[in-house]
Amino acid sequence: MLAVEVSHIVKSFADKVAVDDLSFSVAPGEMFGLIGPNGAGKTTTIRMMMDIIKPDSGEVTIFDAKLGEATKNRLGYLPEERGLYKKLSVIESIIYLASLKGMDRKSVEEKADELLNQTGMLASKNKKIEELSKGMGQIIQFIVTIIHDPQLVILDEPFAGLDPVNTELLKGMFAGLRNRGKAVILSTHQMNQVEELCDRILMIDNGRTVLYGNLSEIKARYRGNSVLLDFKGELGEVPGVTAKRPGKGYTELILDGQTTPQQVLAHLVSRGLAINRFEVATPSLNEIFLKEAGRKS
Amino acid sequence: MNKTLLIFRHEFLNTIKRTGFIVLLLALPVLALLGIGILNITSGIAKPPVEVNKIGYIDEAGGFDQFTTQGNIELVLFDTTEAATQALIKKDIGGYFVIPPDYISEGIIKRYIIQREVTPPDATISAIENFISSNLLAGKVPADTITRIEAPLNLVTITLTSTGEVAPEQGGLTNLIIPGVFGLLLALSLTFSSSYVLQGLGEEKENRLMEILLSSVSTRQLIIGKVLGIGTAGLAQIVVWVITIPLLLNLASSSIGGFISTIQIPSNFLVLGVAYFILGYLLFAVLSAGVAAISTTVREAQGLAAIFTLFAVAPFWFYSLIMLFPNSPVWVVFSIFPFSAPVLVMLRLGMTGVPAWQLAVSIAVLVLSIAGGLLLAAKLLRTYILMYGKRPNWGEIIRNLRSG
Numbered sequence: 001m002l003a004v005e006v007s008h009i010v011k012s013f014a015d016k017v018a019v020d021d022l023s024f025s026v027a028p029g030e031m032f033g034l035i036g037p038n039g040a041g042k043t044t045t046i047r048m049m050m051d052i053i054k055p056d057s058g059e060v061t062i063f064d065a066k067l068g069e070a071t072k073n074r075l076g077y078l079p080e081e082r083g084l085y086k087k088l089s090v091i092e093s094i095i096y097l098a099s100l101k102g103m104d105r106k107s108v109e110e111k112a113d114e115l116l117n118q119t120g121m122l123a124s125k126n127k128k129i130e131e132l133s134k135g136m137g138q139i140i141q142f143i144v145t146i147i148h149d150p151q152l153v154i155l156d157e158p159f160a161g162l163d164p165v166n167t168e169l170l171k172g173m174f175a176g177l178r179n180r181g182k183a184v185i186l187s188t189h190q191m192n193q194v195e196e197l198c199d200r201i202l203m204i205d206n207g208r209t210v211l212y213g214n215l216s217e218i219k220a221r222y223r224g225n226s227v228l229l230d231f232k233g234e235l236g237e238v239p240g241v242t243a244k245r246p247g248k249g250y251t252e253l254i255l256d257g258q259t260t261p262q263q264v265l266a267h268l269v270s271r272g273l274a275i276n277r278f279e280v281a282t283p284s285l286n287e288i289f290l291k292e293a294g295r296k297s
Numbered sequence: 298m299n300k301t302l303l304i305f306r307h308e309f310l311n312t313i314k315r316t317g318f319i320v321l322l323l324a325l326p327v328l329a330l331l332g333i334g335i336l337n338i339t340s341g342i343a344k345p346p347v348e349v350n351k352i353g354y355i356d357e358a359g360g361f362d363q364f365t366t367q368g369n370i371e372l373v374l375f376d377t378t379e380a381a382t383q384a385l386i387k388k389d390i391g392g393y394f395v396i397p398p399d400y401i402s403e404g405i406i407k408r409y410i411i412q413r414e415v416t417p418p419d420a421t422i423s424a425i426e427n428f429i430s431s432n433l434l435a436g437k438v439p440a441d442t443i444t445r446i447e448a449p450l451n452l453v454t455i456t457l458t459s460t461g462e463v464a465p466e467q468g469g470l471t472n473l474i475i476p477g478v479f480g481l482l483l484a485l486s487l488t489f490s491s492s493y494v495l496q497g498l499g500e501e502k503e504n505r506l507m508e509i510l511l512s513s514v515s516t517r518q519l520i521i522g523k524v525l526g527i528g529t530a531g532l533a534q535i536v537v538w539v540i541t542i543p544l545l546l547n548l549a550s551s552s553i554g555g556f557i558s559t560i561q562i563p564s565n566f567l568v569l570g571v572a573y574f575i576l577g578y579l580l581f582a583v584l585s586a587g588v589a590a591i592s593t594t595v596r597e598a599q600g601l602a603a604i605f606t607l608f609a610v611a612p613f614w615f616y617s618l619i620m621l622f623p624n625s626p627v628w629v630v631f632s633i634f635p636f637s638a639p640v641l642v643m644l645r646l647g648m649t650g651v652p653a654w655q656l657a658v659s660i661a662v663l664v665l666s667i668a669g670g671l672l673l674a675a676k677l678l679r680t681y682i683l684m685y686g687k688r689p690n691w692g693e694i695i696r697n698l699r700s701g
Contacts, residue, residue: 014693014696014697047508047683050511050512051515052508052511052512052683053683069300069514069515072512072513072514073513075512077508077509077512079505079508079509079512081505081508082505082506082508082509083501083503083504083505083506083509084504084506085500085506086500086504096303096307097509097510097513099303100300100303100304100510100513100514101513141509144509
């Protein structure tokens, strides 16, 4: 059973098409990246998955069920634009928002203690939200997102405004969710985070699919014809290398069409060169995106 | 628990915990009790001691020697001003007056006192007046006529119904008080409660909670739970006032009596008060929700909402005009106009009563406006509640509403 299946959804607003015929699916136990620049249509897509807005056409199913009140209880959503009731205490906020996900008060309190403890926030349990720092508020929002043990968790720009310590804390918790068989959708414009965390991705731009599939396969497809080399000594002429570009701490060797990186490595080893690093140059998601977005437009 | 009910409970509890709500709730009973207390204390202090009930006089004109007992006041004749002044200093008398030889032609009486006062007490004035007129008329007209001249009439006005029977509510100034006070509180309660809806939704939009809420509940559940939760708190406020008004009146009339005990509450007033609160609140609340949807900040929303909440308090600007011409066609129109109807009808009920057809039309118009307002607000919410940034301009909003 798929956690979410989106087929051919379209959504237009007064003057523009925000989402144009998107289809994708996410399986349980998978961390899925929804990526694209600001304004690409990520949040609109998520809002349709959450049944906050309706698509003009197309369909979304969550665990094979149509969207409705019952499916909302199985979803956890951390929106990009977030806030809490400033005058309420941490625990009151958690209890109210979790009760709207169908949890009873007693189980909320137990689970809240556990999660607050895990995130080092237990001491702030009875503080008012307005007394918390921005980063602490974001942790509370993340707790609200996952406290009802959702089967599908959607995180929209979860790292925005977080310091490195809290970013690492959240990354660890996301991995924990995936390991417990939850489907996690991570939507962001920070493509380096996706490279680090996600198994599969959907890259969109102007509401349309740019790339969709397994991350390592996609990257392999875009692997360029060059290697990165860090060495000691004199490099000299290398057969099959058409150009050398110096980089920071490495030299990029551009290969001709016929030579493979393995042949280059064998040649360098046979010459006895001291090699510190030898890496097949793989473009970053960012570079792939720029390339694809440029090509499509 | 049903999610609408959860939101209802959350909003109800949050509203009744607000300081503004508690202050407004207690304002009526506390102010009334304070008023009764102050009246009791001052009237207790102001009770004149027995010896002050003697007023001295010096008769230089002659012939003023009868009728020296006027109610509780005794008039004591002195031969000289020196003797009267001594008695005044010793507090044997509360004051004295001199009837000069030319009194008949000039009409001037000089009164001497020790304790400064703003105006002479009514009892003293009427005692002196009656003493002088009685002595002037003595022997010239019959005693009964003298009494009648001193109190020429006691005007009793009776209001008849259109069929010529005595009307159950007789009107008068005392009838204005309760509807006036209640109308003011109704206006405050209406504007406060609907501003809570505005503030609540506005804050949830401004601090981006809306999206979290809408990922758990539908727009419909959110609005219904919120409007009814806050409205029930407002209604509880009105019910507390409605219950305390008769209790306070009983307390006041038994302890103070007089004027207070003549206050009447129009018979249909309490029922209509509650009905107009519910209708007025629903109208203001749904429109507030719509306004909150299109505004980007709470402050902006409050500015926009003032356009219609002003109508709730507007009847008080024209209070004296309404009192002078309570049945003017202008007020009839504004009793039907949904924004001003709740408060204006309350005020007019106290003054002259409002014909049944006007009540029926005004309630019908309110109900229709609520239905229309609800449709409008729902559309605005669906379209705009998750749009941040610049407020859409009116042309854009109208285009969006038309395209549905």
